[in-house]
Amino acid sequence: MTVAMNNQTTLSRPRGGSFKRDLIGVIVIIVFAALGYVLFPDNLALLTRILAVALLVLSLDLVTGYCGVATLGHAALFGSGAYAAGILSAHYGINDPFLMTMGGIGAGAVAGLLCAVIMLRAHGLPQLVLSIALIYLFHEFANKASSWTGGSDGLAGIMPDAVFGIYEFDLYGHTAYFFGIALLLIVFVLLRILVRSPFGMLCRGIKEDPLRIRAMGASPNAALTKMYVISGAVAGTGGALSAISTQVVALDALSFTQSAEALVMLVLGGTGSLFGALAGTLIFMLFEDYVSAANPFHWLTMVGVLLIAVVLFAPKGIYGTAAAYFSRRREGSQ
Amino acid sequence: MQTVFSIAIDALAYGMVLFVISIGLSVTMGLMRVVNLAHGAFAMIGGYIASYVARDLGMGYAVAVIAAVVITIIIAIPIERLLYRRIYGQPELTQVLMTIGITFCIIGIANYVMGPTLKTIPLAGPLQGTADLGFRTISIHRLFAIVCGLVVALGLWFAIEKTSFGVKLRASVDNAAMAAALGVRTEIVYAVSFAVAVGLAAFGGVVGAELLPVEPYYALRYMVTFLVVVSVGGAGSIPGALIACLVLGAVDTTGRYLMPEFGEFFFYLAVIAIICVFPRGFAGRAK
Amino acid sequence: MSAVFEVKNLKRSFGGLVVTNDVSISMAPGDRVALIGPNGAGKTTFVNLVTGTIPPSSGEVRLGGETVTKVDAIGRVRRGLVRSFQVTRLFQDMTPAEHVGLAVLQRSGRAGRLFGSFLTMPDVMAEVSELLEKLGLAELAHRKVSEIAYGQQRLLEIAVALALKPKVLLLDEPAAGVPQSDTGRIEQALADLPKDLAVLMIEHDMDLVFRFAKRVIVLAAGTIIFDGLPADVTKDARVREAYLGSYAHASHVA
Numbered sequence: 001m002t003v004a005m006n007n008q009t010t011l012s013r014p015r016g017g018s019f020k021r022d023l024i025g026v027i028v029i030i031v032f033a034a035l036g037y038v039l040f041p042d043n044l045a046l047l048t049r050i051l052a053v054a055l056l057v058l059s060l061d062l063v064t065g066y067c068g069v070a071t072l073g074h075a076a077l078f079g080s081g082a083y084a085a086g087i088l089s090a091h092y093g094i095n096d097p098f099l100m101t102m103g104g105i106g107a108g109a110v111a112g113l114l115c116a117v118i119m120l121r122a123h124g125l126p127q128l129v130l131s132i133a134l135i136y137l138f139h140e141f142a143n144k145a146s147s148w149t150g151g152s153d154g155l156a157g158i159m160p161d162a163v164f165g166i167y168e169f170d171l172y173g174h175t176a177y178f179f180g181i182a183l184l185l186i187v188f189v190l191l192r193i194l195v196r197s198p199f200g201m202l203c204r205g206i207k208e209d210p211l212r213i214r215a216m217g218a219s220p221n222a223a224l225t226k227m228y229v230i231s232g233a234v235a236g237t238g239g240a241l242s243a244i245s246t247q248v249v250a251l252d253a254l255s256f257t258q259s260a261e262a263l264v265m266l267v268l269g270g271t272g273s274l275f276g277a278l279a280g281t282l283i284f285m286l287f288e289d290y291v292s293a294a295n296p297f298h299w300l301t302m303v304g305v306l307l308i309a310v311v312l313f314a315p316k317g318i319y320g321t322a323a324a325y326f327s328r329r330r331e332g333s334q
Numbered sequence: 335m336q337t338v339f340s341i342a343i344d345a346l347a348y349g350m351v352l353f354v355i356s357i358g359l360s361v362t363m364g365l366m367r368v369v370n371l372a373h374g375a376f377a378m379i380g381g382y383i384a385s386y387v388a389r390d391l392g393m394g395y396a397v398a399v400i401a402a403v404v405i406t407i408i409i410a411i412p413i414e415r416l417l418y419r420r421i422y423g424q425p426e427l428t429q430v431l432m433t434i435g436i437t438f439c440i441i442g443i444a445n446y447v448m449g450p451t452l453k454t455i456p457l458a459g460p461l462q463g464t465a466d467l468g469f470r471t472i473s474i475h476r477l478f479a480i481v482c483g484l485v486v487a488l489g490l491w492f493a494i495e496k497t498s499f500g501v502k503l504r505a506s507v508d509n510a511a512m513a514a515a516l517g518v519r520t521e522i523v524y525a526v527s528f529a530v531a532v533g534l535a536a537f538g539g540v541v542g543a544e545l546l547p548v549e550p551y552y553a554l555r556y557m558v559t560f561l562v563v564v565s566v567g568g569a570g571s572i573p574g575a576l577i578a579c580l581v582l583g584a585v586d587t588t589g590r591y592l593m594p595e596f597g598e599f600f601f602y603l604a605v606i607a608i609i610c611v612f613p614r615g616f617a618g619r620a621k
Numbered sequence: 622m623s624a625v626f627e628v629k630n631l632k633r634s635f636g637g638l639v640v641t642n643d644v645s646i647s648m649a650p651g652d653r654v655a656l657i658g659p660n661g662a663g664k665t666t667f668v669n670l671v672t673g674t675i676p677p678s679s680g681e682v683r684l685g686g687e688t689v690t691k692v693d694a695i696g697r698v699r700r701g702l703v704r705s706f707q708v709t710r711l712f713q714d715m716t717p718a719e720h721v722g723l724a725v726l727q728r729s730g731r732a733g734r735l736f737g738s739f740l741t742m743p744d745v746m747a748e749v750s751e752l753l754e755k756l757g758l759a760e761l762a763h764r765k766v767s768e769i770a771y772g773q774q775r776l777l778e779i780a781v782a783l784a785l786k787p788k789v790l791l792l793d794e795p796a797a798g799v800p801q802s803d804t805g806r807i808e809q810a811l812a813d814l815p816k817d818l819a820v821l822m823i824e825h826d827m828d829l830v831f832r833f834a835k836r837v838i839v840l841a842a843g844t845i846i847f848d849g850l851p852a853d854v855t856k857d858a859r860v861r862e863a864y865l866g867s868y869a870h871a872s873h874v875a
Contacts, residue, residue: 137606307431
């Protein structure tokens with residue numbers, strides 16, 4: 001009886017204080033947001049752009065980091081969200097920022113479903129190629145449907161109303177920045193819940209061994225499709241934020257380059273961790289802003305060197321490597 | 335009829351250029367299982383070298399072609415030794431990142447050294463102008479590209495099917511561990527294949543410069559195209575790659591002729607359709 | 622007693638090569654059957670046919686009275702046909718508690734839930750604790766699988782299979798690769814399997830077969846050459862031929 005009691009306590013032991021880590025994550029985001037606001041008050045547009053891309057990279061982390069699907073076409077989901085939010089405002093006069101965001105989420109989820117249905121038909125290299133083909137197809141489609149999307153001129157005429165009817169989207173980007181911070185915090189908390197959930201666990205299993213998951217009676221493709229839809233909703237949020245804050249949507253939102261950059265940011269930070277995705281985005285985008293202003297071609301060389309260095313010396317990414325280092329030290333000191 | 339004919343010739347020439355450049359990628363990917371996104375960068379390097387030799391140094395076209403192939407291989411050897419060796423057998427994502435990184439570096443360096451402008455490679459005298467077929471004239475350069483494609487295809491077929499190196503190569507593609515156990519020095523097979531692949535890429539870059547113009551973003555612009563061709567053909571298969579190049583060349587060229595405003599829409603639509611029907615490519619082998 | 626698991630005239634050929642030929646097996650709840658056979662007898666193909674990984678050329682698989690020949694592998698698991706793997710296929714980054722938890726959640730239709738954690742679901746945790754305890758893995762519940770011993774991984778394979786509450790359990794060499802010192806634990810686990818569960822064990826180790834099985838089926842060259850009591854199997858002429866044929870021949874030459 002005592003033995004059973006002991007075991008009971010071993011098993012129900014709360015692990016690693018994950019709620020504490022959620023709280024720390026939220027606090028860290030808020031601190032960084034405040035720092036950004038104080039240090040770069042004239043560059044809130046860049047910071048808001050970082051927030052939008054962070055949502056894209058988080059979304060990519062869900063399918064690549066947590067499910068093991070490598071994709072070079074993830075901007076399809078981001079761009080769909082951006083265009084949906086933009087079109088709602090520019091063509092239908094729906095200017096409420098929350099409705100526009102909802103539109104972006106919906107469009108992102110639909111794009112995610114579409115991509116999943118096509119991409120999950122193949123594995124490995126053909127799957128990667130499908131993702132590339134998809135992003136080009138989305139891009140060409142948006143380019144062609146210029147009466148809706150403005151084609152290569154971009155979609156203009158997006159005029160979001162004030163948030164709650166009070167906070168106007170001002171020229172300095174204050175409102176857009178806070179709106180973006182709020183979206184990121186909400187998404188971050190929801191994703192923390194998601195990756196801990198039974199579904200999150202199922203996806204981790206699929207990443208390691210889809211065949212074993214089948215032998216447990218679960219369908220990897222069904223789960224991956226579901227994750228793709230969720231991922232689309234997250235990327236769509238980012239797209240909507242981008243459309244609302246910049247008030248234009250350019251074809252770049254649906255580009256291969258945007259997809260590849262998102263992947264680079266994710267890997268730079270570390271896959272399979274929400275903190276890694278955020279860290280990678282922040283470092284990459286700030287770095288890009290400083291270097292590419294000087295010379296875009298040197299920027300490309302430096303990204304190349306950076307990528308090679310990460311693969312060779314920090315395969316878990318910056319956050320992953322740092323986290324592993326600290327957990328080793330902690331174990332060592334015990 | 336005229337249009338159909340010129341589309342057909344252009345499609346064939348384009349397909350053959352794609353084939354010459356991609357076939358090396360296909361063989362190395364089948365052999366070493368490396369997703370190599372930097373392959374197009376080697377074709378670009380070949381184009382730059384040929385342009386420099388033929389235009390700036392004023393040497394002949396043949397010299398330019400040979401110089402391009404040899405120098406590109408020499409450039410590629412340390413890259414293979416130092417970087418590619420590290421990613422054999424790694425997850426796909428790692429390989430994608432490493433080779434994208436290499437591509438970015440090469441683009442940046444090419445732009446720094448050669449400048450952002452488009453480089454031409456002056457053709458040898460006999461390759462300029464057109465040939466009269468009686469009912470229709472066609473550009474001799476197009477014919478030259480087609481012939482090059484055929485020669486490469488036949489040469490590779492011979493090398494792989496009829497030589498002892500080919501036997502070792504096929505054994506290594508089938509089962510590297512088993513081949514090694516049977517005394518095949520897979521290291522050497524890998525190195526030679528990589529060199530041949532890079533050399534062919536450079537050759538294709540030069541021959542195809544009229545169709546795929548040489549400029550710094552070449553490596554990025556066509557990176558996807560080459561990868562797509564290999565994937566659609568099935569990595570490691572020469573007939574598969576040939577069919578893929580011809581089909582995709584035809585789709586792309588026809589699309590551009592008839593509906594230029596759609597850009598590459600039809601090309602990628604065809605890619606998706608083909609992969610959905612043949613998830614392992616035309617000649618894909620079960621793993 | 623009515624059969625819970627039936628295979629009728631199962632046949633599979635690859636090209637011209639017949640690997641499984643006219644195999645019929647019927648099992649009732651509580652059966653303990655061992656399937657043995659020399660290398661290349663077609664055991665792996667048989668497992669793949671039964672679990673639905675590959676389709677048969679002809680024949681039928683029935684599960685609890687229902688024909689499942691056209692049902693895919695996932696559907697068969699959901700209908701109560703569960704297998705273990707010859708070499709453990711566990712998720713190296715996950716813990717034993719997570720493995721069993723995932724199996725319980727999947728079985729009870731909650732693996733798709735987007736919130737909460739099985740650690741806070743009392744019924745799931747009760748089942749996880751019970752199973753891990755039963756197999757002596759409770760101490761390791763929150764360790765990563767990559768950190769636990771191979772023998773314990775094999776026990777965890779059995780725990781995962783049981784968490785799916787199977788009607789029929791296919792054990793593919795449950796003790797393969799386990800050091801001698803740990804096989805006792807596995808045999809104990811096999812002896813403790815639920816009484817109403819039909820178990821088909823594929824095994825090489827004849828000692829284990831004799832201790833575990835009440836009935837032995839011998840597969841050779843894709844056909845069943847023996848189906849009867851363990852005591853009779855070694856006396857059977859065809860079994861001796863199948864297993865000892867080459868040795869007998871060799872000694873003859875010498």
